Amino acid sequence: MKLSHKLTILASFAMALMAVSPSAAQSYRLPGQHTQQHGDLIAGQHHSNMEVDNTTKYLEALFAEEEEPEFDIYTEGWESGFVNCYKNATVPQTAVIDVTKFCMPHPGYVTSPYGYRKRFRRMHKGIDLKANIGDTVRAAFDGKVRLTKYERRGYGYYVVVRHTNDLETVYGHLSKFLVEPDQYVRAGDPIALAGNTGRSFGSHLHFETRYMGYAINPAAIFDFANQTTHTDYYTFDKNTYQHARNFSPEANAAYAAQYRATHKVEYGNTKSTAASNSRSKGASTVVVRKGDSLSRIASRNGTSVAAICRLNGIKSSTKIRPGQKLRVR
Numbered sequence: 001m002k003l004s005h006k007l008t009i010l011a012s013f014a015m016a017l018m019a020v021s022p023s024a025a026q027s028y029r030l031p032g033q034h035t036q037q038h039g040d041l042i043a044g045q046h047h048s049n050m051e052v053d054n055t056t057k058y059l060e061a062l063f064a065e066e067e068e069p070e071f072d073i074y075t076e077g078w079e080s081g082f083v084n085c086y087k088n089a090t091v092p093q094t095a096v097i098d099v100t101k102f103c104m105p106h107p108g109y110v111t112s113p114y115g116y117r118k119r120f121r122r123m124h125k126g127i128d129l130k131a132n133i134g135d136t137v138r139a140a141f142d143g144k145v146r147l148t149k150y151e152r153r154g155y156g157y158y159v160v161v162r163h164t165n166d167l168e169t170v171y172g173h174l175s176k177f178l179v180e181p182d183q184y185v186r187a188g189d190p191i192a193l194a195g196n197t198g199r200s201f202g203s204h205l206h207f208e209t210r211y212m213g214y215a216i217n218p219a220a221i222f223d224f225a226n227q228t229t230h231t232d233y234y235t236f237d238k239n240t241y242q243h244a245r246n247f248s249p250e251a252n253a254a255y256a257a258q259y260r261a262t263h264k265v266e267y268g269n270t271k272s273t274a275a276s277n278s279r280s281k282g283a284s285t286v287v288v289r290k291g292d293s294l295s296r297i298a299s300r301n302g303t304s305v306a307a308i309c310r311l312n313g314i315k316s317s318t319k320i321r322p323g324q325k326l327r328v329r
């Protein structure tokens with residue numbers, strides 16, 4: 001195909017995108033397994049009354065929070081002329097981003113959400129996904145690798161990919177690169193192996209989605225509990241992009257339990273923390289707390305609902321009550 005021809009197609013594609021109004025573009029796709037709760041969650045996507053407090057408290061109880069001084073790679077220690085151009089570029093007020101052709105970067109559940117971390121008084125500009133050292137990390141969309149770098153006190157080994165849909169994705173704490181800068185990648189191509197490098201306690205994948213330097217909540221685009229995207233088109237809005245905290249702890253806890261039941265999940269590794277040790281070597285019997293569900297207990301104790309049911313001779317549908325004792329291992 002001639003270049004001019006390609007450009008014409010690109011231009012008409014861009015025009016088509018611009019013609020789509022944000023509201024028309026946001027036709028929500030609800031896969032069969034989506035729950036009512038998830039539907040409610042999507043309905044609330046545009047509201048900025050964040051319920052991040054509950055989410056944060058809940059996750060802090062579930063997971064050992066780690067400090068990740070994520071250097072803003074777009075302003076600090078940055079040599080690339082490409083990125084500097086963002087500094088002077090005019091970022092549009094809104095933009096409709098095509099996320100139809102995607103791949104989940106890793107199937108792991110969310111161990112730490114995007115958003116303000118009270119304890120460290122700073123923003124967590126991405127999302128952390130459970131991953132073992134050596135797990136394959138995949139490109140989220142088609143694009144070209146812009147960077148493979150090492151940041152000792154932050155991201156560790158990390159990859160930045162610029163995508164054809166204008167997003168950029170960042171993958172941090174890797175153990176090995178499988179791509180080089182300037183290499184073209186397709187959504188789903190292996191780009192690296194997960195690890196525990198940089199400022200990381202326990203192996204995981206730190207994943208960011210950025211639009212012209214603006215770090216969007218990856219959970220506003222990806223539905224990690226259902227391993228899909230929320231919509232075919234994500235509407236970026238400069239005023240509210242940080243407010244899209246459509247993160248569902250309940251759905252994630254259920255997905256985490258399911259993930260642990262079907263994957264070998266490593267807790268302790270070279271840089272394990274006291275918290276992760278206590279999680280893997282916790283008590284064998286727990287007392288049901290108010291508001292507990294089997295999936296919540298399973299998630300809190302690093303086991304599955306099925307395993308708890310087996311140990312206690314109950315069904316997943318069995319009603320549990322506060323004060324009741326349950327064996328978890």
Ligand SMILES: [Zn+2]
Binds near residue numbers: 126127128205206207
């Ligand atoms: Zn992170």
